[in-house]
Amino acid sequence: QLQLVESGGGLVQPGGSLRLSCAASGFPLDYYAIGWVRQAPGKEREGVSCISSSGDFTNYVDSVEGRFTISRDNAKNMAWLQMDSLKPEDTAVYYCAAAAWCTVYVSEVRPYDTWGQGTQVTVSS
Numbered sequence: 001q002l003q004l005v006e007s008g009g010g011l012v013q014p015g016g017s018l019r020l021s022c023a024a025s026g027f028p029l030d031y032y033a034i035g036w037v038r039q040a041p042g043k044e045r046e047g048v049s050c051i052s053s054s055g056d057f058t059n060y061v062d063s064v065e066g067r068f069t070i071s072r073d074n075a076k077n078m079a080w081l082q083m084d085s086l087k088p089e090d091t092a093v094y095y096c097a098a099a100a101w102c103t104v105y106v107s108e109v110r111p112y113d114t115w116g117q118g119t120q121v122t123v124s125s
Helices: none
Strands: 003-007 010-012 018-025 033-039 046-051 058-060 068-073 078-083 092-099 119-123
Touching: 003 092, 018 033, 018 092, 018 119, 033 068, 046 068, 046 078, 058 068
Parallel strands: 010 119
Antiparallel strands: 003 018, 018 078, 033 046, 033 092, 046 058, 068 078, 092 119
16 A cells, blocks of 8 residues: 655745655555645645656646646655745645546646645745
8 A cells, every 4th residue: 555755844934945755655656646735724725736657747736837846756766846936825734645647637636545644834934
């Protein structure tokens, strides 16, 4: 059974950067597309980015396009989300999640059936 564990969250000032990591165990990661999903206080979960099982397809929600970069290394069973030019509105709990494939509706969370425990990202001065 696939298990996912996120790390790398924290407090950062606006304009700063963070790199989130997702470590997979229990099943080869290359069977799955990996997404990053966030949930801000009082809001629904929102898909932020997705990368296909091979890594040759990625997509991003408009609000992070050009600022966030998703990547993976199947040999290491790892995925990452590099977040640059962070804004206060990026504050949320960020989850790593697995799905059979990425969809064009990147904000949609229903395709994901395995989730990590989440890591808090706070952007504040």
